[in-house]
Amino acid sequence: MANMNEILSGLDGLAALPQNVLRITSMLSGGKASASDLEQVARHDEALTVTILRWANSVAYGRPGCTFTLRESIARLGNSTMLKIVLEQKTSAMFAGAGAAYGLQRGALWRSAVGGAITADALARRAKFDSPDLAFLCALLRDVGKLAFDAHFGPKYLGLVEHHIRPDRTFIDAERAAFGFDHAQLGAELASRWRLPERISECIAMHHNPPAAEPAHDVLFDIVHAGDIIGLWAGLAIGCDGMQYKLAAHVRVGLDLSRPAAEGLIASTWDKLRQTESIMDQTAPQRASA
Amino acid sequence: MATNTLSYAKTEVDGKIVVGVGDLVVCKDPGALLVTYALGSCIGVTVYDPIAKVGGLLHFMLPSADLNKDKAAANPAMFGDSGIPLLFKSCYDLGAVKGRLIVCAAGGAEVLSDDGHFKIGSRNRTLVRKIFWKNNILIAGDDTGGTNSRTLSMRMADGTTGVRTQGSERVLWPT
Numbered sequence: 001m002a003n004m005n006e007i008l009s010g011l012d013g014l015a016a017l018p019q020n021v022l023r024i025t026s027m028l029s030g031g032k033a034s035a036s037d038l039e040q041v042a043r044h045d046e047a048l049t050v051t052i053l054r055w056a057n058s059v060a061y062g063r064p065g066c067t068f069t070l071r072e073s074i075a076r077l078g079n080s081t082m083l084k085i086v087l088e089q090k091t092s093a094m095f096a097g098a099g100a101a102y103g104l105q106r107g108a109l110w111r112s113a114v115g116g117a118i119t120a121d122a123l124a125r126r127a128k129f130d131s132p133d134l135a136f137l138c139a140l141l142r143d144v145g146k147l148a149f150d151a152h153f154g155p156k157y158l159g160l161v162e163h164h165i166r167p168d169r170t171f172i173d174a175e176r177a178a179f180g181f182d183h184a185q186l187g188a189e190l191a192s193r194w195r196l197p198e199r200i201s202e203c204i205a206m207h208h209n210p211p212a213a214e215p216a217h218d219v220l221f222d223i224v225h226a227g228d229i230i231g232l233w234a235g236l237a238i239g240c241d242g243m244q245y246k247l248a249a250h251v252r253v254g255l256d257l258s259r260p261a262a263e264g265l266i267a268s269t270w271d272k273l274r275q276t277e278s279i280m281d282q283t284a285p286q287r288a289s290a
Numbered sequence: 291m292a293t294n295t296l297s298y299a300k301t302e303v304d305g306k307i308v309v310g311v312g313d314l315v316v317c318k319d320p321g322a323l324l325v326t327y328a329l330g331s332c333i334g335v336t337v338y339d340p341i342a343k344v345g346g347l348l349h350f351m352l353p354s355a356d357l358n359k360d361k362a363a364a365n366p367a368m369f370g371d372s373g374i375p376l377l378f379k380s381c382y383d384l385g386a387v388k389g390r391l392i393v394c395a396a397g398g399a400e401v402l403s404d405d406g407h408f409k410i411g412s413r414n415r416t417l418v419r420k421i422f423w424k425n426n427i428l429i430a431g432d433d434t435g436g437t438n439s440r441t442l443s444m445r446m447a448d449g450t451t452g453v454r455t456q457g458s459e460r461v462l463w464p465t
């Protein structure tokens with residue numbers, strides 16, 4: 001059995017979330033994020049400024065012949081899009097080089113994080129959940145436990161877990177059998193150490209097993225769980241864990257998730273992900289495609 | 291290199307051409323290795339003409355372009371029923387002949403306990419079989435279903451096609 005404390009205390013690269021992500025997280029959990037706060041975050045970060053300008057002047061938001069300044073760009077994109085751009089940009093370095101433990105190509109974990117977040121955002125809007133941005137953030141961070149396993153064990157991880165993989169067993173159960181805890185629990189503990197709000201760390205802990213019964217039930221957990229499974233169907237970051245996860249029946253019913261709806265989300269997630277990658281690749285050349 | 295591609299995400303290192311999700315690459319370069327990673331419920335289809343040394347690899351996500359005609363028009367490789375015909379046509383354009391083509395397929399996995407509500411992988415598998423059956427094409431190598439992730443590759447020098455799953459490798463063609 002592994003020791004969670006030992007794994008987390010040895011993580012130099014994951015010792016802290018980027019400061020800007022923490023600021024945005026507290027803005028989100030405290031209610032609305034203000035445009036001037038977002039501008040302050042962006043103004044002191046050159047790479048982020050470039051990304052915002054590229055987004056605002058892209059086909060999706062721009063106008064032929066017009067070039068927008070940073071302030072105009074922020075106004076044009078709106079708070080919700082701005083939040084997503086900042087979060088995507090600031091977490092990309094954290095996820096970029098990871099994934100070897102799960103047999104993933106470089107960049108695949110980041111792609112999975114963003115793809116799942118895009119899906120969760122769409123599911124949240126579809127379900128009229130009051131904070132799609134919070135669903136986006138939680139889904140983006142849902143697999144930070146994989147980062148921790150990856151940083152601690154590297155390629156040795158598979159050798160430790162593969163003897164516990166069974167065709168009828170979820171990968172979560174295999175991880176628990178191998179280490180005594182799974183990547184969702186490890187991620188939740190990491191989120192607590194980052195001092196993220198409790199609801200976010202709980203959401204990370206529950207993203208493979210969202211509780212069905214009240215009072216523990218939370219639509220946020222359901223949305224992030226469904227976003228994760230739809231991400232698998234979309235081919236995002238399927239590594240040594242394969243498709244060995246379950247979609248909770250109450251989530252399918254509660255979110256009114258049909259096959260056509262799921263297929264529509266798979267297709268639209270890829271469109272948005274490609275748009276994000278196309279812009280991010282221009283400012284983050286170190287992130288190779290999966 | 292004669293490569294015809296609709297690719298969004300491909301990298302080339304030492305002849306390796308990575309075919310992304312919802313992507314299609316055909317080529318005529320004997321030094322190339324076509325590879326696609328992370329096949330879950332998606333399906334990878336390879337075709338190869340051993341005389342013309344022309345081949346291609348498609349990684350499609352969903353069975354039917356009926357889901358969204360606009361998306362299918364913009365990216366036919368996203369769907370099986372638009373991507374597979376395009377894969378064949380693109381190979382013909384490079385000199386391949388239908389009667390000589392060797393076809394392999396891998397992927398089409400399911401999440402555990404789907405309970406038959408979604409069947410994304412199963413519907414992809416059915417679509418592949420239906421298209422090939424209707425067109426009198428035999429699948430020479432098939433590794434589909436289950437819950438595992440797969441990596442599918444094809445060597446353009448001789449059409450050797452293999453699948454890697456959880457560290458173990460299997461040759462699909464030649465058998």
